[in-house]
Amino acid sequence: GDSVTQMEGPVTLSEEAFLTINCTYTATGYPSLFWYVQYPGEGLQLLLKATKADDKGSNKGFEATYRKETTSFHLEKGSVQVSDSAVYFCALSASGGSYIPTFGRGTSLIVHP
Amino acid sequence: DAGVIQSPRHEVTEMGQEVTLRCKPISGHNSLFWYRQTMMRGLELLIYFNNNVPIDDSGMPEDRFSAKMPNASFSTLKIQPSEPRDSAVYFCASSQKQATNEKLFFGSGTQLSVL
Numbered sequence: 157g158d159s160v161t162q163m164e165g166p167v168t169l170s171e172e173a174f175l176t177i178n179c180t181y182t183a184t185g186y187p188s189l190f191w192y193v194q195y196p197g198e199g200l201q202l203l204l205k206a207t208k209a210d211d212k213g214s215n216k217g218f219e220a221t222y223r224k225e226t227t228s229f230h231l232e233k234g235s236v237q238v239s240d241s242a243v244y245f246c247a248l249s250a251s252g253g254s255y256i257p258t259f260g261r262g263t264s265l266i267v268h269p
Numbered sequence: 270d271a272g273v274i275q276s277p278r279h280e281v282t283e284m285g286q287e288v289t290l291r292c293k294p295i296s297g298h299n300s301l302f303w304y305r306q307t308m309m310r311g312l313e314l315l316i317y318f319n320n321n322v323p324i325d326d327s328g329m330p331e332d333r334f335s336a337k338m339p340n341a342s343f344s345t346l347k348i349q350p351s352e353p354r355d356s357a358v359y360f361c362a363s364s365q366k367q368a369t370n371e372k373l374f375f376g377s378g379t380q381l382s383v384l
Contacts, residue, residue, distance in 0.1 A: 200375045
């Protein structure tokens with residue numbers, strides 16, 4: 157079945173550091189890929205998405221590129237801020253199925269001043 | 270757009286009591302999802318509705334859990350009787366249509382504590 161694997165956290169960085177959160181997936185068909193972010197005490201919200209191979213999703217300085225050859229969708233940001241501290245979820249939605257998104261376990265990011 | 274609205278935000282109850290969680294999806298959205306989030310198991314899908322019809326309830330833990338969607342603007346998740354292991358944050362989410370590139374809109378969740 158479909159699955160998403162994320163690097164375990166927490167990831168702890170200093171402000172202005174470079175961020176990478178790894179995400180790999182297994183899916184049938186041609187999935188759409190998503191990153192969601194969950195701030196403390198809130199629900200998940202979409203951060204960015206990509207719907208086909210080589211697409212790059214971007215938002216708020218975050219980027220992720222859909223790599224079909226490596227089945228990956230790593231999240232990156234060049235300079236993190238304290239306000240980026242949150243839990244980040246990688247997810248996929250595969251065609252040919254029930255359109256139910258599959259989520260990874262989430263990676264907690266802590267950014268120190 | 271008011272977003273997905275869940276109530277209550279917090280619920281504390283005693284083991285054996287009935288608990289009802291409520292969700293109002295975004296107007297015009299056809300798909301509704303109930304998730305449970307715990308530290309141990311992460312985010313688990315409990316049930317998925319499309320056009321008010323349950324499509325996949327394979328994630329519902331056991332017969333103590335039931336969910337309904339009587340109309341397009343309201344859904345409930347009921348636990349009867351509740352147990353301490355049901356303590357978690359329960360999220361409702363909706364999306365506009367069934368499509369692989371559709372994003373989910375999540376509510377703020379209900380923090381359930383069963384003592």
